[in-house]
Amino acid sequence: MNTDNVAVSGETIDYGPRAFLDTYDPAKVFSAIDQFGRYAYANQPQVMLWNLARFAETLLPLLAASEDEAVGRARDALEGFSSRFQAAYHGGLARKIGLSSEDGQGVALAQDLLSRMAENEVAGSGRYTGRASRALP
16 A cells, blocks of 8 residues: 555555565565555555545645644544554454454464564465365364
């Protein structure tokens, strides 16, 4: 994801040939011009927040008559993004491996799995789809 492929709803809309991680690598960059990793996979939450902040800037005249008040309202709206994102991300990770995110143990196990996948260059999406497609005894 980068700044030109996020919908107003906050969803990423770029599902081209490089939309998925073949091998899990949090530092993976999909653009030859991104030499510093600004849009690396691990940086996606910060990029989304930056995108939302730029969008909020365009809405300032609609948020309040005073620029200071409008900026304050925009900041208030964006303030909880990081914690809400992390909660949703960690919950999704725990569910992917069939655990609850309620006690935090599922999140810790999922994070450990991702670390091991990165260290061992294991396929990203296939790790989960392969597990789901196996027949149960």
